[in-house]
Amino acid sequence: MAVTALALARVRNLFAVVMMSGIFSLTAAALYVVQDAVDVAFTEAAVGAGIATVLGLATLAVTRSEAEKKVRAVAFGPLLLVIVTGAALIYGTLDMPDYGDPAAPIHGHVAPRYLADSEKETGVPNVVTSVLASYRGYDTLGETTVILTAACGVLMLLGRNRRQKRNAPTRDSAA
Amino acid sequence: MNRFAILRVVAKLLIPAIMLFALYVQFHGDFGPGGGFQAGVIFASAFILYALLFGVVTARKVAPPRLINTTLALGVLVYAGTGFAALLRGGQYLDYSVLAHDAVHGQHLGISLIEFGVFMTVSSAMITIFFVFAGQDVDEGQD
Known part of the structure; x- marks a missing residue:
């Protein structure tokens, strides 16, 4: 990778x-x-x-x-910024619990309840589905709306343009 | 029209299988990996494969933008409507337990409904975005 x-x-x-x-x-x-x-x-x-x-x-x-224009010169300002940000992020990960650590805070909050009760409460064996669709229904509704918005945005930017702007010059030139 | 003959024949065999697999992912999402989002993407990829091989113009006839735009919005409507249905039956918004006579059935029904909503929106969105992007040069050629 x-x-x-x-x-x-x-x-x-x-x-x-x-x-x-x-x-x-x-x-x-x-x-x-x-x-x-x-x-x-x-x-x-x-x-x-x-x-x-x-x-x-x-x-x-x-x-x-x-290929667009090649950038030859090394920009030191942005490079420094990126290195500092990267170092800060890596420093931040040092405080995170080890991968798969059962004592990590995320495993102590609502996860055990979901794992224990999800099948009984929702009748769905796949916990991922029950969490996504039921316990976190609002989040998934939001995600779906985001996708709708994305498609609407593409339609407005490109779908409309196609009919109005592209057609307009040809009609003008024909007239 | 005889270009890519092998690809076209193979695609014709594959497209129904892809759609069937999408539906399997959709309805089996309760038991294995998958759900509305993944199923929508797979379903849309069947249309995209068709559009790649037979042209966007032909594909637009199979899936008219008007229909796709309707299902695009309808998906979110089904999702939000499920929430309101729960509200009307005396529960909280998106609380599926009140949708049927007992809580587990209600949850099942609610999850299926909203997954179907997600499926509609995601597949329509993917198809729309691809058609719009891929249709650019086609429309320019028609002018």
Whole structure:
């Protein structure tokens, strides 16, 4: 994944960038499977590696932009900022509990109750589904609304433009 | 039209399987990994595969933007409506326990309904976004 990420930042060919972000997503999905998060892995593989790659390719077909101007000079200000932020983030992770630590705060809050009672209360064996759909129903409603908004945004930006702006000049030129 | 003959034949075999798998993911989400979101994405990918091979114009005939736009909004409506149905039956918003005669059945019904809402919105959104993006050059060509 680190290799893919580095290559992603270096490569200037946008086709390669799309392909490599797909590879990155697929590796991430495999990582999630290793960590027993199959639901997340499923989504990552379908959305990140599948749909996002196809959308990226579709965008490339429209824009046809190849490599943009190369940046040669190293900008030291932003580089310093990135290094400081990265160091702060890594410093922050030092205080986090070890991976899989049963005493971690997240395992002591509502998780045990969900795991113990979810099947009895909802009749759904998959706890991920019951948490997403029932206990955290508001969050999922919000997510669905976000997706609706995203589609509406795309429609407004590109769907309308297509009919009005693209048609208008041709009519003018015909007249 | 004979270009990509093999791809087209294979895709025609695959598309029903993809759709069926999407429905399996949808309805099996209670027991295994999956749910409305993943199922919606897989269902949309069947349409995207069709659009890739047979052109966006043909695909728009199969899934007219008007229908897709309707299901796009209808999904959120079903989700929010389930919440209001719970409200009307005397429970709290999105409290599915009151939807049926006993709590577990109500939860089951509520989860199925909202997952279906998520499925509709997600699949329509993905199809819409792809059609709009991929349709750009097609529409330019038609002008």
